[in-house]
Amino acid sequence: SQTIHQWPATLVQPVGSPLSLECTVEGTSNPNLYWYRQAAGRGLQLLFYSVGIGQISSEVPQNLSASRPQDRQFILSSKKLLLSDSGFYLCAWKETGGFGYTFGSGTRLTVV
Amino acid sequence: GEDVEQSLFLSVREGDSSVINCTYTDSSSTYLYWYKQEPGAGLQLLTYIFSNMDMKQDQRLTVLLNKKDKHLSLRIADTQTGDSAIYFCADASGGSYIPTFGRGTSLIVHP
Numbered sequence: 581s582q583t584i585h586q587w588p589a590t591l592v593q594p595v596g597s598p599l600s601l602e603c604t605v606e607g608t609s610n611p612n613l614y615w616y617r618q619a620a621g622r623g624l625q626l627l628f629y630s631v632g633i634g635q636i637s638s639e640v641p642q643n644l645s646a647s648r649p650q651d652r653q654f655i656l657s658s659k660k661l662l663l664s665d666s667g668f669y670l671c672a673w674k675e676t677g678g679f680g681y682t683f684g685s686g687t688r689l690t691v692v
Numbered sequence: 693g694e695d696v697e698q699s700l701f702l703s704v705r706e707g708d709s710s711v712i713n714c715t716y717t718d719s720s721s722t723y724l725y726w727y728k729q730e731p732g733a734g735l736q737l738l739t740y741i742f743s744n745m746d747m748k749q750d751q752r753l754t755v756l757l758n759k760k761d762k763h764l765s766l767r768i769a770d771t772q773t774g775d776s777a778i779y780f781c782a783d784a785s786g787g788s789y790i791p792t793f794g795r796g797t798s799l800i801v802h803p
Contacts, residue, residue, distance in 0.1 A: 586734075614790070623696075623795035624735075624780065670734055679723050679789055685732035 584612035586671045586684035593691055599644075599658040601687050603671030606652065609685070611673040613654040615646055618668040630654060631676070666691045698781050698794035704801055710768040712797045714781030717762060721783040724757060725791060726766045729778045738766070738779075750760075776801045 593599060605611050615627040628641045629668045630644035636646050643662060647655045654671060671684040695717045704710045719744050722743050727735040728750070728782045741764070742753045748755045754767040762802075768775055782791035 601798075616733075616793075619707045624793040626790060629790060657708065672735075679784065680737055680740065681725075682737070686732075688732070 581622055582628055582682070584684045584689055585669060586669075588687060589594075589685065590677040590688045591690070592649070593661050593689065595663055595691055596660045597663050599656070599665070601656040601669055601671075601689075603651055603654045603684055605673045608652070608653060608673070612676055612677060613648065614672040614674075615654065615656050616672065616683075618686075620667070624670070628656070634671055661691045662692050665689065666689060672675075693749075694793050696781055696783055696794035698779075698797045700795065701800070704771050704799070706771060706773060706801055706803050707723040708771055710771045710775070710780075710799055712715050712766045712779050712799075714766075714794055714800065715762055715783075716764065716783045718783055718785050718792070719762065720785040721762075723783040723784045723789060724755075724764050724767075725780075725784070726753075726755065726764075727780040727782065729780065729792075729796065731777075731791075754764075769801075771776060771801050773803070775799060787796050 587601050613653050614629045615622045618624050629637050630648045644658050669687045672681045674681045725740045726738045728738050729735045737786045739750050742755050752769045756765045764775040778796040781794040782795045
């Protein structure tokens with residue numbers, strides 16, 4: 581069966597420090613992968629999505645970036661975190677051509 | 693751009709029915725989803741409906757779609773305390789079918 585893993589579950593980082601959040605999917609090939617951010621009291625904002633290795637689409641300009649070094653690995657990064665980067669980050673995947681999205685358990689990032 | 697709107701809070705008594713409403717603006721929406729998020733967790737797909745359907749029932753859940761008014765609702769029968777969570781409405785259309793989410797409705801179930 582397919583599973584999605586996100587880590588770490590919680591993270592507290594100082595302003596200006598780098599960030600690396602990782603997401604991996606098991607039990608499937610060539611998934612579409614997504615990074616969402618959920619800020620306090622707000623809905624889900626799509627940050628990046630990828631339909632294949634090395635292919636990244638960015639939905640909003642910001643100081644975050646994403647990479648897909650392997651078929652089932654999706655990484656969210658930042659060189660220098662801002663206070664406004666605090667939030668709950670969710671990774672999701674779906675099968676190519678499918679319509680159901682499966683979400684990871686999320687990473688709670690607090691920038692202090 | 694596309695927009696999905698939901699009320700932020702709903703409070704119901706245990707055993708009553710809950711109805712969570714959602715409106716969307718994209719007339720080309722093909723799939724409409726309801727997700728549930730429990731505290732500190734990711735989103736769990738509850739149910740979905742295709743745009744060519746009016747209703748879908750799955751155990752205690754009933755989804756109603758009024759495509760003319762672009763209105764989607766989720767009815768939970770016999771609401772239990774375990775149903776307390778945030779419920780997200782989402783719609784997806786176009787070739788990428790990337791969903792646009794509402795801000796979520798926080799359902800509070802009290803005894």
